[in-house]
Every structure is written in structure tokens, then in C-alpha cells.
Amino acid sequence: MNKPMMCSTISHLLVQICKVHRNKGNQMLAAYNLHAGQEHFLAQVLCGGAMTMNELTENLDVTPATVTRMAERLEKNGFLTREKCCADQRVVRVKLTEKGTEAATEIIDTTWNKLEQQIVKNMSTEEKVLLRRLLMQVLENIEEEE
Amino acid sequence: MNKPMMCSTISHLLVQICKVHRNKGNQMLAAYNLHAGQEHFLAQVLCGGAMTMNELTENLDVTPATVTRMAERLEKNGFLTREKCCADQRVVRVKLTEKGTEAATEIIDTTWNKLEQQIVKNMSTEEKVLLRRLLMQVLENIEEEE
DNA sequence: ATATAATATTTAGCCGGCTAAATAAAATCT
């Protein structure tokens, strides 16, 4: 029986990192009653103002279905409101509430940066640059067709 | 209004990569009627023989609850069987069926390696080594307490 | 003007992942 050492593959490392990263995010965001991923949603609306669902699916690189349900939950918890556009009755616009604006702003300034710094802790500037470059390359590689 | 460029953070890159990586995995595994993550489960049992739930949660770095449900589904689809241990009636042992063994073996040899190669496509040996080292460092950094 | 196609969202359902609480069986303490 062959014992492939898949624990040492880059695939495995990436999956592992992503999982821990998400869990860390969840821990940090629990204080705001938010889950990892939702902070991204809020940040996007904070930057873009009243955005449409469509714009959100593009900017978040996520399925329309996912955006709909996230918006649903964030609205239910008072972070934002949804309303149909007058001009085109198909499109729905999302706006942050005060609570949403506060949360998003605070999270970007604290939680977000804290996590980002923890990731590259004790790396030299060169290493950081290199890491980013390599990761961007990885992203390109797996985004290609076939 | 400040516009934090969070799209260029390493956090964001990691999340993005992970998502695309998982989708790619799903596409590739669809042929076996499996989903990303399940192939890891099968591979683990293939290597370890009849494993207990507990061993699986440790080796897969996943919650007991997750293991239970994955095993449930994999059993339902005929990839493995579950049975209680004689000696200790608490522990449940998982075994691959023929179908499971075949699928796992094939996936490791093909899908798995293909994806792994695609990730580091057009990288020099040095870059690959460096990437792995940096990723391991990232993992260590975020795994630490506080 | 009416039928058809394109666009924007939603709905339903499946997955992996997590937490918290419930079970059940073995080990330990008194």
C-alpha cells in the first residue's frame, strides 16, 4: 500500500491555511455578531455606497445566490437595508445602516489589519513581497481554463 | 470616505485562492460523484486502513461533527462502511469499499497531482521551495494563540 | 403590438466547516 505524503503538498497547505484563517476570522468577528466573509460584504458596500446585487457578486467574486442569502441575513441582523431601484425594478440596492457602517469601519481598522499583520509576522519586507507575488501567480495558474 | 484596498491584502489573496482551488477540485471530482474535501477523507482511510472517527478528526484537522457527517454521506454513496469496534463499543471504525478504494487510488494518482502541478505551473524549483516555506510560516503564524 | 431574448434576483437543495449540547460506553475514584 502506497502512502502518498499529501500532507506536504501545496494544495494541502493552502486548504489548511484557509481553514485556520477562516476560524481566526470567525473568532475575531464574533464580537460584532458576524461571520467570516460577511465583513468583506460590509466593507464592499462601505466603499461602494448603495450597491446592486449584481455589482456585489462581481466585486466579491461570489455567486448571486450567495449574495442574496448573505444580504438577507445581514439585513435581518440590522447591518443593512435592501430596496428596489425605481428606474429598473429588477435591480435591488443595498445600503448600510448606522450599525453596519460602524461595524464595517471598525473591523477594517482593527480586526482586519491585525489578522493581516499576524499572517506575515516575522517576515522580512522582501519575503512579504515575494509571498504576494507567488500567491498572485498561484491564483492566475488555477484560474485558467482546462 | 476611505477606500481601503483590501483586495490586495494577503488575506484576500488566500481566501480567493482557496475558493478557486475548491471549485476546481469540485469540477474535477464531479466525475467520481465526490466533493472537494471528501477525497481527502478517502485518501486518509486508504493510507491508514480501518480508522476510527477520532483518528480521522485528528488527521483531517476537522471537527468530530464534520467527520461524522462526511462519513455518513460517503457511506450512503457506497464509498465506505462503518462499524462499531468489539473491544470498545464507543469507537466506530471506517473501512473503504471497493468503490471507495478505487476512487481514492485513482484520484490521488491523477486529479490530485494534476491540480498540484497546475498550482505551481511555470515556477522554478527555487520558487516552489520558497512558496512552500513561506506558506508553512504563514500557517504557523496564524495557528498561534492570541 | 406581440413574441422572444436577455438581465437581475430569488428559491431550493447540496457540501464542508464550526459550535454547543446530547448520548453512550469505558475508566476512575471513593
Added chain:
DNA sequence: AGATTTTATTTAGCCGGCTAAATATTATAT
């Protein structure tokens, strides 16, 4: 031996992510 604690799994419920199909509304073609 009987009560208590520890260990192994399961159950219930919540999240983000996806696909496929359903709606509804606007744009286009005939």
C-alpha cells in the same frame, strides 16, 4: 460495587459557497 468523570460519537442548527431552476422585469426583434 456505585457514583463520577473522561472519552468517542452523534445530533441539531448556523454559515459561506455552489449549481440549477424559477421569477420577474426590461430590451429586442419580427
